[in-house]
Amino acid sequence: MPKTRKAHKTTSPSQKGTPKPGVPDFAKDIMNDCVQAKRASQQLAVSSTEIRHRALEAMAKALENSQSDIQFKNEIDIEVARKTGLTDALIDRLTLTPQRIRAMAQGLRDMMALPDPVGEIIEDRTQPNGMRLQKVRVPLGVVSIIYESRPNVTVDCAGLCIKSGNAVILRGGKEAINSNTALAHIIQNAAYEAGLPPGSIQLIQSTDRALIRDLVRMDKLIDLVIPRGGEEMVKAVRDMATVPVLSHGKGLCTVYIDKDADLGMAENIAFNAKTQRPGVCNAMETLLVHQDIAPQFIPGIIKRYEDAHVQIRGDAHVQNIGGDNILPAQEKDWDTEFLKLTAAIRVVPSLEEALVHIAKHSSRHSDSIVTNNPDTANRFLAEVDSAAVFHNASTRLHDGSV
């Protein structure tokens, strides 16, 4: 890590003042961070594209130059994770390899290629009374991101906020606290050296859950809270927050195979959506199959699922076709985000019934139809009210930087 001036550092309550034992004064500490962030946001809002891009490049370079530092701190988190018995999958998510560090740096550089939203004029007209009216995109101000996931989120979110002219207050999960702290310090210093105001990027180092309540009620200083994590955490943030919350719930995604589908394509999509990465929110949980093509389609997909160790829960129709290995689907299976190699499969008599099923059970994250009939596709695309609706594509394509 290059020698740098010390940028603003957010400390945990125990490092500041003399708080009463057992009564950490979160609100006051967080308030200080927020005031710093607010001040930084005012300067960021009028900063040039050039200076923000210079900061992103500096952050990328600093990460590349600090690889061993980052891995050293990351090792501490991994050690703790092993001792506390985290699963191998979770430890893998936590681990920062040289390749993953380079990918974080590349992610920051990729952001520089995106158009700058700050100052974009989205409407410009002259009113009948002669007044010229412009609608101009401006940054939100201070964005706070509360996350549980991998340490690369620290860099990813900081970069996106800087790119869009916002100050950011990060609050990561305790499993990655050492990694996150190292990453945050590196990018903070780099951003500051590149000319961004102190307070542009902050990481809350206390991992006490109680402080989240204080954080999400700082509506005079924080402009948006984005919780990234499990359903329970997202719900808790929404319940407590007075700051506006940009949230998603769970990801219960559906693929519907229409009677006019190309069955080869349908099989590939249903297989990819379920198995490519089953633990994430854009993976398929429920497969709906039109009854007219069920006899041709179901045996093939079940074979492929079984070869990939996917456990299947089917309705009576699916069980009839698929044989004894199919578990009977319970009503609750249609509302379950399995997040593993389990698929619920149902045969439907019509497009209408598929739409009703999706309206009732989908979490409105990503849903897909496979069909070669354009009218059917257009109806599905119009009527399904989800963040992303796909035609002849896997729900897995709903992702950040694709």
Place this chain on the structure above:
Amino acid sequence: MPKTRKAHKTTSPSQKGTPKPGVPDFAKDIMNDCVQAKRASQQLAVSSTEIRHRALEAMAKALENSQSDIQFKNEIDIEVARKTGLTDALIDRLTLTPQRIRAMAQGLRDMMALPDPVGEIIEDRTQPNGMRLQKVRVPLGVVSIIYESRPNVTVDCAGLCIKSGNAVILRGGKEAINSNTALAHIIQNAAYEAGLPPGSIQLIQSTDRALIRDLVRMDKLIDLVIPRGGEEMVKAVRDMATVPVLSHGKGLCTVYIDKDADLGMAENIAFNAKTQRPGVCNAMETLLVHQDIAPQFIPGIIKRYEDAHVQIRGDAHVQNIGGDNILPAQEKDWDTEFLKLTAAIRVVPSLEEALVHIAKHSSRHSDSIVTNNPDTANRFLAEVDSAAVFHNASTRLHDGSV
């Protein structure tokens, strides 16, 4: 009012079932309304522009045809208002004249001239992998509007929601309950007759404040809450809500007269912004004057304010120039939304000081600069972080349908 089929009618708790005395089961009643609205919103989301415009025209016509009906019910509200001692100004806001009823109808027709946002494709590109990606504007779903103000808000909000393909749940103030109920029934029936689904427009008839808490926590059924009213009500909604809230706070607007201003224009703008309608959120509360032109500018504007019975609270500089009638401004005056013929006036040494004052005291609603220097204007427009920022124009121009 034409004979019509009965559209969905939201009733107050006392009219439904046999609730325990003193324990109104708001949540259940509101839940029913919300379920109806959600169902309607699914149909509205895929409805054609034509059918929504047909409904707006039918609503407009029905209002024109029901003038005496509306005035009859409005008289009841006015009677109650007189008995409970509402001010003349408030009674005036409440009163529906034939002219105002025609204006409501015209407002609905004006909405038909606006472009239809539903289905607008705001991005359309093909990814390197061949996938075609479209971003399409879709309705929010169910919008709930909680308001205190004039009965025309009932028609205005219902119209805007229908125009944009949303179902609406209205909850107006108790002073206008009879007028709002009459208006809602007329437009509900007209919309239903024109082919919109039942439940598209609903008015909650209970005026019990306790139900608002239940309403704003229906996050599975309501997609957005918009509180329109005083600061206290808006804050209460934000505190209680789990549904996303689109809110504004108070309107503490500033006009800054720069040293390079056209002083004649400056006087007209400062006078208009303060006096044209002092009781509303886009009226000016604070006037900042650059010290270089203060001696020429202040006597003239003070004369005009005094002729219009505006009480002035000035800093020492303003008092020196303006004479004995100027009250001394207290620190709290810079943070006070007077909403009446009172203006706080301060002399500032520079544009920078004006920007600092606005960042500290403005409510970020509307702020204006008067200057002929384009660099100064551009800096003000870029740095002031308010919903609307004006150059050589009155803050009063920040309004709905201008």
